[in-house]
Amino acid sequence: xxxxxxxxxxxxxxxxxxxxxxxxxxxxxxxxxxxxxxxxxxxxxxxxxxxxxxxxxxxxxxxxxxxxxxxxxxxxxxxxxxxxxxxxxxxxxxxxxxxxxxxxxxxxxxxxxxxxxxxxxxxxxxxxxxxxxxxxxxxxxxxxxxxxxxxxxxxxxxxxxxxxxxxxxxxxxxxxxxxxxxxxxxxxxxxxxxxxxxxxxxxxxxxxxxxxxxxxxxxxxxxxxxxxxxxxxxxxxxxxxxxxxxxxxxxxxxxxxxxxxxxxxxxxxxxxxxxxxxxxxxxxxxxxxxxxxxxxxxxxxxxxxxxxxxxxxxxxxxxxxxxxxxxxxxxxxxxxxxxxxxxxxxxxxxxxxxxxxxxxxxxxxxxxxxxxxxxxxxxxxxxxxxxxxxxxxxxxxxxxxxxxxxxxxxxxxxxxxxxxxxxxxxxxxxxxxxxxxxxxxxxxxxxxxxxxxxxxx
Amino acid sequence: xxxxxxxxxxxxxxxxxxxxxxxxxxxxxxxxxxxxxxxxxxxxxxxxxxxxxxxxxxxxxxxxxxxxxxxxxxxxxxxxxxxxxxxxxxxxxxxxxxxxxxxxxxxxxxxxxxxxxxxxxxxxxxxxxxxxxxxxxxxxxxxxxxxxxxxxxxxxxxxxxxxxxxxxxxxxxxxxxxxxxxxxxxxxxxxxxxxxxxxxxxxxxxxxxxxxxxxxxxxxxxxxxxxxxxxxxxxxxxxxxxxxxxxxxxxxxxxxxxxxxxxxxxxxxxxxxxxxxxxxxxxxxxxxxxxxxxxxxxxxxxxxxxxxxxxxxxxxxxxxxxxxxxxxxxxxxxxxxxxxxxxxxxxxxxxxxxxxxxxx
Numbered sequence: 001x002x003x004x005x006x007x008x009x010x011x012x013x014x015x016x017x018x019x020x021x022x023x024x025x026x027x028x029x030x031x032x033x034x035x036x037x038x039x040x041x042x043x044x045x046x047x048x049x050x051x052x053x054x055x056x057x058x059x060x061x062x063x064x065x066x067x068x069x070x071x072x073x074x075x076x077x078x079x080x081x082x083x084x085x086x087x088x089x090x091x092x093x094x095x096x097x098x099x100x101x102x103x104x105x106x107x108x109x110x111x112x113x114x115x116x117x118x119x120x121x122x123x124x125x126x127x128x129x130x131x132x133x134x135x136x137x138x139x140x141x142x143x144x145x146x147x148x149x150x151x152x153x154x155x156x157x158x159x160x161x162x163x164x165x166x167x168x169x170x171x172x173x174x175x176x177x178x179x180x181x182x183x184x185x186x187x188x189x190x191x192x193x194x195x196x197x198x199x200x201x202x203x204x205x206x207x208x209x210x211x212x213x214x215x216x217x218x219x220x221x222x223x224x225x226x227x228x229x230x231x232x233x234x235x236x237x238x239x240x241x242x243x244x245x246x247x248x249x250x251x252x253x254x255x256x257x258x259x260x261x262x263x264x265x266x267x268x269x270x271x272x273x274x275x276x277x278x279x280x281x282x283x284x285x286x287x288x289x290x291x292x293x294x295x296x297x298x299x300x301x302x303x304x305x306x307x308x309x310x311x312x313x314x315x316x317x318x319x320x321x322x323x324x325x326x327x328x329x330x331x332x333x334x335x336x337x338x339x340x341x342x343x344x345x346x347x348x349x350x351x352x353x354x355x356x357x358x359x360x361x362x363x364x365x366x367x368x369x370x371x372x373x374x375x376x377x378x379x380x381x382x383x384x385x386x387x388x389x390x391x392x393x394x395x396x397x398x399x400x401x402x403x404x405x406x407x408x409x410x411x412x413x414x415x416x417x418x419x420x421x422x423x424x425x426x427x428x429x430x431x432x433x434x435x436x437x438x439x440x441x442x443x444x445x446x447x448x449x450x451x452x453x454x455x456x457x
Numbered sequence: 458x459x460x461x462x463x464x465x466x467x468x469x470x471x472x473x474x475x476x477x478x479x480x481x482x483x484x485x486x487x488x489x490x491x492x493x494x495x496x497x498x499x500x501x502x503x504x505x506x507x508x509x510x511x512x513x514x515x516x517x518x519x520x521x522x523x524x525x526x527x528x529x530x531x532x533x534x535x536x537x538x539x540x541x542x543x544x545x546x547x548x549x550x551x552x553x554x555x556x557x558x559x560x561x562x563x564x565x566x567x568x569x570x571x572x573x574x575x576x577x578x579x580x581x582x583x584x585x586x587x588x589x590x591x592x593x594x595x596x597x598x599x600x601x602x603x604x605x606x607x608x609x610x611x612x613x614x615x616x617x618x619x620x621x622x623x624x625x626x627x628x629x630x631x632x633x634x635x636x637x638x639x640x641x642x643x644x645x646x647x648x649x650x651x652x653x654x655x656x657x658x659x660x661x662x663x664x665x666x667x668x669x670x671x672x673x674x675x676x677x678x679x680x681x682x683x684x685x686x687x688x689x690x691x692x693x694x695x696x697x698x699x700x701x702x703x704x705x706x707x708x709x710x711x712x713x714x715x716x717x718x719x720x721x722x723x724x725x726x727x728x729x730x731x732x733x734x735x736x737x738x739x740x741x742x743x744x745x746x747x748x749x750x751x752x753x754x755x756x757x758x759x760x761x762x763x764x765x766x767x768x769x770x771x772x773x774x775x776x777x778x779x780x781x782x783x784x785x786x787x788x789x790x791x792x793x794x795x796x797x798x799x800x801x802x803x804x805x806x807x808x809x810x811x812x813x814x815x816x817x
Contacts, residue, residue, distance in 0.1 A: 335748035336761055336779035340531035343777075347509055347536045367814055393814045 031207045033217045039203045040221040043171035044145055046200030051142065051169050053197070055115045055122045056108070058166055061195035063108035068194050069187075070103050076186045083182040084155045089329035090286060095155050097325055098285065099183070102156040105436050106163060114436060115167050118447040125169050128455040136454040142169035143246070143449045147222035149209075149237055150184070151229045152177025153288050158184035161226070162191075162202055168446040171201040173218060181206045209233060216240045224248070224449045248448060250441050253290035253399035253423075255431060256367065256391070257281065259309065260405030260413060262302045271304055271312050274404065277429030278309075278376075279317025281402055283357070284432035286328050287372040290441075291400040291424075291432045294370040295377040297387060310361040310378040311352050318357030318374060327356040330373045337371030366390045384416055395421045399441065402431045469542050469565055469771055472498050476569045476740070476767050480576060483739045491740075491767055493522040495774045502540040506773060527751070527763045527777035530716050533560030540565050540771040549605035549715045562605070562715050562772060569740075569768040570718035574609050575616045577738040581709065581722040582674055584648070587619045589672075592639045594631055594651025594659070597624035605715045606679060610650050617648065626651070630658040637666055640701075646672035649701065652679035657688045660696050668702030675703045676722075678711035690733075710735070712791060716776050717741075718768035721789060734788040740767040745784050751777065759783045759792065 050058070069075050081095040090098075116122045119140060120131035128137035146168075148161045158174055162184070165172035174184050184204045192199040207214050209229075219225050219240040226248045227237040234249035241247045257278055281293035296313075298306040330338070342358055345351035350361040357374035365386045368377035381387045391398065401422045405413055417425055423442035424434065439445065472494055479491045500507045500517040506528070510517065513526040528538065530551075535558065539545050543565055551560035564570070579585070591614040598607035607624075614621065622639060625632040631651075636659060640647075647669050651659075656677060669675075675697045688696075697703045706725035710733050713720040721735035721743070737743050744753045745760035754760045762782045765775050781792040 330749060332748040332761065332781055339748070339751065339761075339777065340529045340779060343509075343529040343532050344535045346512055347505060347532055369814075 031205060031211075031214055033213055036205070036214050036217040037221065039173055039205060040145055040218065043173055043201055043203050046202070047142075047144075047169065047171040049197045050166065050171070050201045051125065054126065055112055055167065058198065059108035059111035059115075061198055062106065062111060062163060062166065065191055065194040066103040066106050069190055070100060076190055080155070080183055080186045083186070084180060085328065087180050087182060088153055088155065089331065090153075090155070091326040091328040094284070094286065094325050094328060098154070098156045099159070101433060102159060110436050111163070111167060114445070118444055119450075124450075128453070134454075136456045138452050138454055140450040140452055143223040144171075145222045146170045146172040146224045146226060146449065147218045148172060148174045149215075149225070149227040149229065149233070150174060150176045150180070151233075152180040154285055155180065155183040157228065158204075159187050162187060164446050166198055166201065168449050170224065170446075170449060172203075173222070174202070174204045175215075175218070176204060176206045178206055178208060210236060212240070219245060226250075246449065248443070250290075253397055253441070254294050254367070254369065254394060255291050255398070255400040255402070257293050257296040257402040257428065257431070258387075258404065258413065258417075259296065259298045259302055260403075260409045261299050262304075262404065262406060266303045271308065272316050274428060275309070275312035275317035276320045277317075277427075278313050278402070279321045279357070280325075280429050281431035282313075282376045283318065283321040283325055283327070283374055286330075287370060287374050287376075289432055291434065292370075292372070293376065293402060293431055295368045295379055296402075297365070297379050297381045297390070300380050300382045306378050306380045307361055310350075310359040313376060313378070314352035314354045314357065314359040318354035318359075322354075322356050327374055334371050334373045338373055338375050341371065341375060367394055384412070388416065388420070391420045398422045400424045400426060400431050400434075402426055402428050404428050469498065469502075469540065473566055473568050473770050476770050477572055479767065480569060480573050480738070480740050488739070488742060488765075488767070489522050492525070492742075492765060492774060493517070495767060495770055496522050496525050498771070499540070499774060502542045502771075503538060503773070504541065505536055506538055523765075525765075525775045527746075527765075527775035528773045529777045530560060530714065530779070533562060533716050534558040537561060537563060538773050539563035542771070547608075548603055549608070550603040551715045560715055564718075565771040567608075567718075569770050570609075571612050573719055573738060573740060573768045574612055577720060577722070578613055578617070580738070581724060581736065582648070582676075584617045584646075584674075586616055589617055589646040589648050590620055590639075590643060591618045591622050592636065592643075592647055592649045592651075593622060593624050594626045594636070594649070594655030595624060596626050600624075605713070606652070609713075609720070613648075613650070619645070626655045630662070631655045633659070633663050636663060640667055640669065643670050643673075646670055646674075648674055648676060649703075650676045650678070653677055653688070653693065654679065656693060656696075660688060660693070660700075663700075665700040673701075673703055673707070675701060675708045676711055677708065678713075714776075714778070716769075716773070717764055717766050718770075718772075719764075719766050734790055736788045741765070743782075743784050743789050745782055746777070754783075756785050757783055762789070762791070 069077055077096060077099060080099065081092040084090060084095045085092045112122050120133050121129045124140040125142060128139045130137050146165050150158055158176060161174055162172065176184050188199060188202055188204055215237065222245060224246045225237060225241050227234050228250045231251050234251050238247050238249060278293060278296060285292060298309045300306065341360065342351055345360040352359040352361065359376045359378055362368060362377060362379045365379055365381045367390050368379060370377060398421055401417050403413060403425050414425060475491060475494060479486050496517040500510060509528065510526055515524065515526050545563040545565055547564045547567060549562045593610055593614065595610045596604055596607050598604060598611050601607055623635055625635045677693065694705055694708050697708045698705060708725060710723040711720055712735055719738055719741040721737045723733040723735055742765040744763045745758060746753050746763050748761050759781060762778050762780045763775065767774065783790050
């Protein structure tokens with residue numbers, strides 16, 4: 001698959017080659033404001049075809065693309081994984097797992113269902129529709145352009161971004177992190193081959209984050225800006241937008257697990273299974289995701305003591321996940337933070353160590369942060385008030401709670417977590433595998449982007 | 458002092474004499490031989506340390522002392538690592554961090570610390586006893602009694618200065634009038650010893666009124682620690698020359714920490730170099746280690762810096778830092794705290810969570 005065969009007719013080939021720089025080359029520092037505008041124009045023109053398509057047609061094309069990526073011997077997935085490993089430090093099997101897990105869930109049926117869930121109709125952009133939730137008939141207007149700013153570590157996020165843009169009929173420019181420019185480009189390259197009419201509405205660019213002139217130019221031309229990253233990055237991007245551009249920021253978050261009292265008759269096999277699930281939640285993306293399990297609160301009235309849970313995760317859970325999802329290369333910063341935390345725990349005799357992971361057992365109920373890289377804290381809790389005191393300082397920063405509990409407790413705990421501002425509650429083993437048909441970070445995925453025309457009777 | 462000694466264990470006073478002798482003249486002994494005595498003493502008299510080493514499979518009576526597991530600096534914030542041979546005479550504490558807890562370095566005796574600090578300062582500056590005056594942009598050790606930096610500067614002044622001067626750094630910044638007066642009165646070579654925080658305050662608020670007498674030196678230490686704006690190193694050293702009249706080759710940078718008893722210095726600053734080259738005394742072995750395995754790296758490779766400090770005679774000889782650097786026969790290059798070499802992802806950084814969690 002060469003760029004030459006898929007070059008858009010309307011853009012000078014040399015310029016396009018610079019914009020669509022392929023992974024493996026030096027990252028694109030040649031962007032200038034004129035080029036940003038050219039790219040914005042180009043994807044805008046590509047939207048004409050996109051908007052003629054029904055949601056089912058888009059979903060079918062994406063389904064074929066995902067089938068190609070998952071099943072074809074020519075699939076670029078292995079190449080993607082190798083490149084992403086070299087840029088992010090995540091292991092190849094981890095990258096493959098992440099991408100396959102997402103692509104398998106992005107079936108045509110799931111994509112159509114997402115549009116129905118977000119907009120109340122599978123084709124909200126074509127003709128006024130009577131929606132169950134609304135008194136007047138409505139028709140949606142897609143955004144002119146979406147400008148996405150990616151953070152870089154979770155390789156599946158740019159894929160999600162492109163799929164969502166297409167479902168919203170929004171031409172999109174994806175600005176990748178310089179540290180991970182590959183996934184978005186390789187996915188788009190595959191799309192050009194399988195679904196070129198969709199690919200024309202998308203572009204991938206890269207420049208050093210914080211380059212104000214380029215970012216301001218992109219924001220000026222976009223009607224929706226979606227930014228991932230630290231609070232500083234989000235705030236900087238927010239400052240670049242002018243009304244009426246819609247701005248959606250996804251900042252950094254933390255996630256935790258919660259084991260309630262549970263069934264006292266449960267035995268070791270159940271603990272082993274549970275330990276594997278918690279280990280998966282702490283291992284996916286090497287614990288650098290906002291939905292990664294950082295700290296596990298274990299009830300002191302449960303079937304297992306916090307120490308038993310900590311030991312089982314270290315001795316059974318982490319080795320189990322390591323076999324299929326090896327830990328990647330840690331940065332010096334992460335390794336140094338881990339070294340310090342592990343040593344402190346070693347002195348107090350509360351470290352349960354695995355070859356590529358560790359669990360630190362605490363005796364005080366409070367949220368303990370992790371530097372990532374599979375270092376999990378296990379913390380005891382005994383009363384809702386204690387839990388509340390531990391989590392309340394992090395209100396507004398809490399993403400996902402993995403909840404293990406019996407039905408009688410579920411309602412009370414769910415209400416408590418809701419009051420604490422937790423955005424998502426799920427079961428062990430699912431923390432980093434969110435349902436596709438759900439909000440992201442407590443907000444709709446795409447319905448915020450569109451404007452509506454109401455047609456009153 | 459009545460605790461029975463295991464074979465080959467020196468009591469502290471004897472051990473300190475051996476370390477002092479090695480500090481004075483390394484020709485008749487070897488670093489690892491002295492380190493062996495030090496770690497055997499520490500295994501005997503520091504039970505928490507002994508348990509840590511045992512957990513790591515290290516026995517000071519059996520194994521090569523060069524392989525002693527180093528203690529990461531954060532441990533000092535949580536565990537009291539002191540000799541049980543006698544009551545401690547002094548505790549030095551780290552400055553506050555976002556996590557609140559301060560590291561504590563408990564000491565029985567400071568003989569090797571003081572003598573080492575004086576000898577190496579003389580080596581690095583060429584100063585002799587009673588040959589200069591000090592201007593100290595450092596906290597008063599009678600006010601901040603647990604500052605190892607203030608203690609050390611006090612010792613240096615007592616040795617090298619002909620008179621005693623005021624302490625010109627306070628919680629709200631440098632004493633501008635006091636600094637100005639000290640410079641106006643200087644009639645012999647001056648050692649201006651200050652923290653980067655103190656110098657940054659001067660740079661912003663002091664109008665230079667004169668130049669240092671010939672033969673003066675400036676020693677900068679301590680980093681900024683979030684207390685003021687950060688001043689680029691070249692800007693600060695340029696200011697030493699333009700405002701104080703101290704040429705770059707007479708400006709030194711000192712590096713140490715509360716958990717160490719020895720110091721590293723640059724021998725004058727080399728402007729234009731991206732990083733400074735620090736020298737360590739012969740009783741302080743510096744190694745860069747692999748961040749994951751903590752095994753020593755070949756010379757010139759960048760890793761986390763580990764210090765084996767014989768002057769930590771009664772506390773913890775081997776200290777593992779989170780500072781990145783590389784070590785060559787020429788010296789030590791410091792790169793500061795290990796930065797995020799790869800993107801951190803969308804999980805909150807540890808510091809942010811702790812700051813939020815521990816906010817009042």
